Structures are given as C-alpha cells and as structure tokens.
Amino acid sequence: MVNHRLTPTIAVQFLQSNDLMEVREFTSISDVAAENLSKYLGDLYLSGLTRLSDAAAVSLGKHEGTLDLSGLTRICGRRFRITTHASFYRS
Numbered sequence: 001m002v003n004h005r006l007t008p009t010i011a012v013q014f015l016q017s018n019d020l021m022e023v024r025e026f027t028s029i030s031d032v033a034a035e036n037l038s039k040y041l042g043d044l045y046l047s048g049l050t051r052l053s054d055a056a057a058v059s060l061g062k063h064e065g066t067l068d069l070s071g072l073t074r075i076c077g078r079r080f081r082i083t084t085h086a087s088f089y090r091s
Contacts, residue, residue: 004048005029011036024048027071034059047071 006026011033014023026048029037034056037044043066050073052060060067 006033006037006046006049008032008036015040027051029056031055031059038062041065044068 004026006023006029008030010023010026015036023037024045024047026046027050029046029049029052031053034052037046038059038061040063044060044063045066045068046060047068047070049069049071052069052072060069
C-alpha cells in the first residue's frame with residue numbers, strides 16, 4: 001500500500017479552498033496537519049487514515065464537527081477517549 005501523507009501544506013490548501021478538496025485519499029497525517037484541520041468548521045472525512053499518532057489524535061479530537069476516521073486499522077483506548085468528545089465514528 002502506498003502511503004499518501006496529509007502534510008501541513010495540503011491541510012492549509014484544504015482550509016483555504018473554495019472547492020471541496022478530497023482528503024479521504026490520505027493514509028497518514030502529520031501532527032501539524034491534524035492541528036490545522038482541527039480548526040475546520042465543517043465535517044472532516046478522513047476515512048483513508050489507517051493510523052494516528054497520539055498528538056494527531058489529540059488535535060483531531062478538538063474538531064467540533066463530524067470526524068470520520070473509519071479507516072483506522074488500530075486504535076488504542078487512550079486515542080479513542082481523546083477523540084470521542086467530537087462527533088467521531090468508526091465502522
């Protein structure tokens with residue numbers, strides 16, 4: 001599987017874009033990009049992510065809309081508790 005990393009630059013482009021930018025294609029995310037995206041006012045569909053660092057989980061847990069992390073292949077209890085105060089779902 002190819003690792004498509006969501007970088008801070010891509011996150012800023014997403015936040016500034018008037019067009020819907022596809023972020024589901026990314027399989028990993030940098031901690032800074034996660035912090036940037038946590039400020040997004042809409043729903044975040046990050047179903048392509050297969051793993052999160054603790055710092056990224058904390059940052060994304062600050063997001064106030066729907067947060068789709070259904071692609072995560074492994075999630076530890078600590079990360080889950082951090083993110084559940086958002087409208088988090090994982091299938």
